[in-house]
Amino acid sequence: xxxxxxxxxxxxxxxxxxxxxxxxxxxxxGSRSTERGEEGAERVREAVPGAKAxxxxxxxxxxxxxxxLLTFPYSGQQATLESLASALEGKIVCNVVxxxxxxxxxxxxxxxxxxxxxxxxxxxxxxxxRVVSAFQNMSAEELQQLEHPIEADVLVxxxxxxxxxxxxxxxxxxxGVRGIDAGGPSQSRYVEMLTSLLINLNRKHKTxxxxxxxxx
Amino acid sequence: xxxxxxxxxxxxxxxxxxxxxxxxxxxxxGSRSTERGEEGAERVREAVPGAKAxxxxxxxxxxxxxxxLLTFPYSGQQATLESLASALEGKIVCNVVxxxxxxxxxxxxxxxxxxxxxxxxxxxxxxxxRVVSAFQNMSAEELQQLEHPIEADVLVxxxxxxxxxxxxxxxxxxxGVRGIDAGGPSQSRYVEMLTSLLINLNRKHKTxxxxxxxxx
Numbered sequence: 001x002x003x004x005x006x007x008x009x010x011x012x013x014x015x016x017x018x019x020x021x022x023x024x025x026x027x028x029x030g031s032r033s034t035e036r037g038e039e040g041a042e043r044v045r046e047a048v049p050g051a052k053a054x055x056x057x058x059x060x061x062x063x064x065x066x067x068x069l070l071t072f073p074y075s076g077q078q079a080t081l082e083s084l085a086s087a088l089e090g091k092i093v094c095n096v097v098x099x100x101x102x103x104x105x106x107x108x109x110x111x112x113x114x115x116x117x118x119x120x121x122x123x124x125x126x127x128x129x130r131v132v133s134a135f136q137n138m139s140a141e142e143l144q145q146l147e148h149p150i151e152a153d154v155l156v157x158x159x160x161x162x163x164x165x166x167x168x169x170x171x172x173x174x175x176g177v178r179g180i181d182a183g184g185p186s187q188s189r190y191v192e193m194l195t196s197l198l199i200n201l202n203r204k205h206k207t208x209x210x211x212x213x214x215x216x
Numbered sequence: 217x218x219x220x221x222x223x224x225x226x227x228x229x230x231x232x233x234x235x236x237x238x239x240x241x242x243x244x245x246g247s248r249s250t251e252r253g254e255e256g257a258e259r260v261r262e263a264v265p266g267a268k269a270x271x272x273x274x275x276x277x278x279x280x281x282x283x284x285l286l287t288f289p290y291s292g293q294q295a296t297l298e299s300l301a302s303a304l305e306g307k308i309v310c311n312v313v314x315x316x317x318x319x320x321x322x323x324x325x326x327x328x329x330x331x332x333x334x335x336x337x338x339x340x341x342x343x344x345x346r347v348v349s350a351f352q353n354m355s356a357e358e359l360q361q362l363e364h365p366i367e368a369d370v371l372v373x374x375x376x377x378x379x380x381x382x383x384x385x386x387x388x389x390x391x392g393v394r395g396i397d398a399g400g401p402s403q404s405r406y407v408e409m410l411t412s413l414l415i416n417l418n419r420k421h422k423t424x425x426x427x428x429x430x431x432x
Contacts, residue, residue, distance in 0.1 A: 106400075106402055107399075109402070110405075110406065112328055151430045151431075152430060155413075180417075181420070181421075182413070182416075182417060182420075183323075183416050183417065183420050184322075186322055186325070187413060187416055189326075189409075190326065190409050190410060190412055190413035191413065193405075193406050193409055194406060194410065194413075196406055197371075197398070197403060197406035197407065197410075198429075200398075200399050200403055201396075201398060201399065201429065201432065204397070204398075204399050205397075205432055207431050207432055208431050209429050209430060209431040209432050210429075210430045210431055211427060211428070211429060211430070212427070212428040212429075212430055213414075213417065213425050213426070213427060213428075214367045214368060214425060214426045214427070214428050215367075215423050215424050215425040215426055216417065216421055216423060216425050
């Protein structure tokens with residue numbers, strides 16, 4: 001599949017792109033600047049010998065993608081989706097955004113957003129796209145350590161079952177990872193908030209933690 | 217240890233009381249009515265032969281307890297803690313409350329409470345108690361199926377490290393369960409919200425699910 005990463009030069013986008021390039025997919029790293037997108041693609045090719053990775057500005061990487069992953073901070077979501085809405089029409093869009101901020105002495109703090117979750121806000125902004133959410137809970141550092149096996153469940157939320165199944169399949173191509181259908185758009189709020197819990201657990205216990213749902 | 221359950225006649229309180237009675241602790245089931253507290257204790261004794269279980273009204277079961285577990289719905293938290301504040305002075309109090317409501321067609325919906333989390337609100341109301349939170353994510357049904365091993369992590373939040381360690385120790389006495397220090401009071405919000413995610417996963421996948429944190 002052709003996967004595009006909007007805001008793909010951040011650690012989460014690069015980590016996911018490396019893992020999916022390793023699994024044999026074509027990845028395209030998008031950025032606001034063409035140059036930085038190309039630099040991101042170079043980092044993927046360095047990490048994954050033989051990777052099919054190219055870079056460019058966000059609109060150009062989105063154009064021929066089968067699946068578009070949104071891997072930018074929440075603060076940029078509204079403006080970025082506004083500018084890309086028509087380019088994303090008809091496409092499967094996977095929102096990796098978790099709204100949070102860092103507070104001195106507390107750590108990561110999940111932000112309650114007006115639309116309930118970043119996913120629901122993205123769905124409202126992209127009515128012609130097939131928007132789901134996933135991968136928010138995966139540690140960017142762990143993703144980039146390609147020799148390091150990841151043991152984690154990826155909770156996939158959204159209304160479009162077919163789109164969710166495609167993302168569940170993609171998640172399962174990362175060694176040790178399982179994708180789970182976690183329900184409708186309103187569930188994404190809990191998954192997004194879990195990111196803050198995990199970041200703070202990692203800091204407290206000096207580790208990289210992830211979540212498994214037992215009994216599924 | 218002597219464990220008291222305030223609002224212990226609900227399924228979560230009874231399930232925890234059964235598990236801890238099975239582990240050899242003395243349990244006291246509290247209710248607003250003495251009679252219903254006694255009925256709850258009888259259910260524990262029926263489920264766990266030889267259990268040291270007694271029942272009574274909430275103030276009477278709290279009086280000589282080493283650890284008090286709060287196992288009532290969020291809607292009752294403020295009034296119940298107001299009435300018990302002096303009886304709980306100096307005691308270790310473990311809040312099991314997860315603020316949520318059920319909405320038609322959606323399932324469990326986590327409620328954002330004024331004090332950020334049920335734990336932080338309880339801490340504010342009980343300044344002379346040693347308040348932590350835990351066990352919100354455990355399925356009441358699964359707890360009551362005593363022959364059924366539970367594979368789960370219990371995330372313990374609070375400021376009082378000694379109190380947290382006592383609760384982590386208690387959690388570890390339930391076969392298959394591990395207690396984890398999940399950080400300060402503000403972390404409890406994420407753990408409380410996780411309850412709604414799990415309830416909805418259970419309904420969707422017709423199972424009893426629980427959470428494991430991998431990498432700790």
